[in-house]
Amino acid sequence: MTLQHPSHRGGERRGRFARLAEAASNLTSSPLFFLICLILISGMVIVHLVHLPVPLLIFAGDVLTSVNLLMLALLKNSERRAEDAIQRKLDAIAAAMLESQEGESHQARDSLRQAIRLEEEL
Numbered sequence: 001m002t003l004q005h006p007s008h009r010g011g012e013r014r015g016r017f018a019r020l021a022e023a024a025s026n027l028t029s030s031p032l033f034f035l036i037c038l039i040l041i042s043g044m045v046i047v048h049l050v051h052l053p054v055p056l057l058i059f060a061g062d063v064l065t066s067v068n069l070l071m072l073a074l075l076k077n078s079e080r081r082a083e084d085a086i087q088r089k090l091d092a093i094a095a096a097m098l099e100s101q102e103g104e105s106h107q108a109r110d111s112l113r114q115a116i117r118l119e120e121e122l
Contacts, residue, residue: 021077
């Protein structure tokens, strides 16, 4: 377990958690997940309308709370990854601009190509 920024974990290779977080992010932005959420909310409404015993009401509330907590963690992870990716690209652009003005090596250009993942297929 590490407290490093999500984009710095595991070096250049993406770890299992990064792949899982990306897959979960893709799922949660899909119409399928919206449908799942509607089903969960409908289930919660039905549980209250039918006046089921209190333990079932608590369980239904716990399920929704758990989904909410997981979504919050996923959202924060995605936000931090996007923020870091933008910052790396801005840094690379600034370095490339400086390099072009000073006529130095092409190290910044290579860094910029890597930051925008020009050679990487998605």
